[in-house]
Amino acid sequence: MPASPAAPGSTALGEPRSDAGRRRAGRPVGGVLDKAGITAAALKLIEKKGYDGLTMAALARSLNVAPSALYNHMESKRDVLLLVEDHLAALVDVSAFGAEPWEEAVRKWAWSYRDVFSRHTPLIPVIAVLPVTDAPQTLAMYETVSAGFRDAGFPEERIVSSIVALESFIFGSAYDVTAPADIFDSGSMAEATPSFTGAVRSLAAQGHERPADVAFSLGLEALIAGLGALRGA
Amino acid sequence: MPASPAAPGSTALGEPRSDAGRRRAGRPVGGVLDKAGITAAALKLIEKKGYDGLTMAALARSLNVAPSALYNHMESKRDVLLLVEDHLAALVDVSAFGAEPWEEAVRKWAWSYRDVFSRHTPLIPVIAVLPVTDAPQTLAMYETVSAGFRDAGFPEERIVSSIVALESFIFGSAYDVTAPADIFDSGSMAEATPSFTGAVRSLAAQGHERPADVAFSLGLEALIAGLGALRGA
DNA sequence: TCTCGTAAATGAATGGCATTCATTTAGTGG
DNA sequence: CCACTAAATGAATGCCATTCATTTACGAGA
The missing domain is CATH 1.10.10.60 (Homeodomain-like)
Structure with missing residues (x-):
């Protein structure tokens, strides 16, 4: 050291x-x-x-x-990004695995994971293609999560796919956090897109402070429920 | 449309x-x-x-x-990327909305959307932050999909969040398609990560040609089931 | 104590990139 | 026929990652 x-x-x-x-x-x-x-x-x-x-x-x-x-x-700037990525992976909260029910552990992990990388979206293209060999902290995260899935009763051959599905959702949602507030303003095309414009207005009327959180919660709960059903199958 | x-x-x-x-x-x-x-x-x-x-x-x-x-x-190279993005949006298959049950329409749309953009992942950071005003074909896609959700009985204020959740999953999954086959090779850390290494091996033993498709299908079906439950609520 | 090998730092290229700008060109409407 | 203007030119500009020949300083072996 x-x-x-x-x-x-x-x-x-x-x-x-x-x-x-x-x-x-x-x-x-x-x-x-x-x-x-x-x-x-x-x-x-x-x-x-x-x-x-x-x-x-x-x-x-x-x-x-x-x-x-x-x-x-x-060797290259990419190596610097890898170093940063691996550092951030250690900040993701996996502490609930083994301490709380599977659903709650996944929930905490996913929110934490999204929050960390929503402040580092330029890393996402790097992570998505990153061989885990080069990233020990990231690998450690996977190990903890995998063990949590196994202990929750997941069949072994479905664990990786389930984690990948969750991760894909998390990465996509991390971008979503950074989107500008007016991203769905249909502007001059408003009359040509009544269903969409109406849906956007209806969401806006709800007055959520962070619309991205609503979508993330919706999707995450659906994934937890759907993937959770694989246990013991 | x-x-x-x-x-x-x-x-x-x-x-x-x-x-x-x-x-x-x-x-x-x-x-x-x-x-x-x-x-x-x-x-x-x-x-x-x-x-x-x-x-x-x-x-x-x-x-x-x-x-x-x-x-x-x-004005800038970004404008070129926007042009390309909007062209690709027109290639996404939304034809099943209004012609088939909501589940099947979403399924076809999502697979098509992922397939198109998995060959254009460098656009994803652009799309994710793209005001739809500047992308008429993209907006047209949203209109068709929104109408499909409305007609399927979704409460108006949940439509946008549901679409966003699906899209986030789709974008993340598009990256996944491009990942190298050995991305989960834990290399020298294999003994230190028994659960993860076992899960990876167990998936590999299944011999799927496109592991990314397994994860996508798993996640997509979970989302369809979970979001579908919002109808009429 | 001297010497030499080596790891690590230097600064001056190199080549690629998006973007800007003063200038020129060629059609068009009066 | 002229003036106006949209559109093209090519020569910068400035930023970037990366390379390379050279230099430096430490430490191990004689």
Whole structure:
């Protein structure tokens, strides 16, 4: 474990090569550029500037290092995204599996999963195609969830498909959270689309603060009920 | 229903024909650079080179035009993607609404929707945040589907949320189709994740040709059953 | 104590990208 | 025939990820 948490301040790299006198500075400061350090810097950058601000140059700058230095530790920017993804996977709440009934455990897991990634939707295309081998925390999440399904009485050959179905719904719903409020405004086509326009108005009249939550709850409860019926079959 | 199958494809697309002496002089060739022409060229490019090959430069080249010329017709590359998205929306099969029972109509719509966009996953982040105003064919799809839900007895204020829930599942599942076969290979962590590894093996032993279809079917049937129960409530 | 191998950092390319802009072109309506 | 305007041009601009030859500094072995 090389990484001490922060301890970055002292270094001030970027020494000119000549001037051999004060060589204190250029040395490999323990662990700022290891995976934990890169992940932490990337997360801080994302938080402050969003995913558009997450460039290799900006990441390097936040680590007081030249952009090319990052490539001694990562093969590509995708690796940085993987690191971030795996970090986030550890934030998903799986604690209810083994402690509460299956339905409630799935419910808590799904809401938590959606909430975490709704703030990181640019990662979704990455996750969806990500071999779990490269993401230990993500794999750990799957293990806990799988065990929960098995213990709830799911036939083994249906467990993965059920989880995938839930995950697909969760990823799609994460996008939904970020959609603008007026996404369903049919504008000038309103008269040409009476059923849809009416349905949109009728939903709006309900005055929900977060319409995305209504759809998510509706779909999630349907999935829990439908998938739950597979137990013991 | 405005959902006519194809766009007004009247204009001959940007075939590489004008190679004759008129290198100079961008005379306004009638309609090659209108929305239909741009859409057709973009689709052809995507088909041949994938979304990585869809650059403004390549698109312009396939239309025998300078890249900057595109900006007389579109504000940004995003507009090109919107055009493509809306074209694809017209390919989604909504014909069963009004002709078959609600369950079967939803089933056909959902499979078709997923199949179309599983070949165009880079559009998903665009669609998910796309105001429908800018996409008439997409809006037409929503109108048909909404009418189908209304006629099936759904309370008006639940229609949009139900569609959104289904769509979220569809988008997530579209990614799933593109995932590599070995995505769940837990590699060196296999012994540390017995439940998950066992579940993966057990699914693999079933020998499904398209595992993504199993998960999609499972989730879709659960959603149809769960959402269907809202009718008349 | 010296020397050398190596891991890690440097900065200067490279090539690709979307987008902008001043300018030019060619049809069209008066 | 002229003026207006829509549309095309190509030469920037600025940003980006990534590569590479070179340099630096530490530590292991002599």
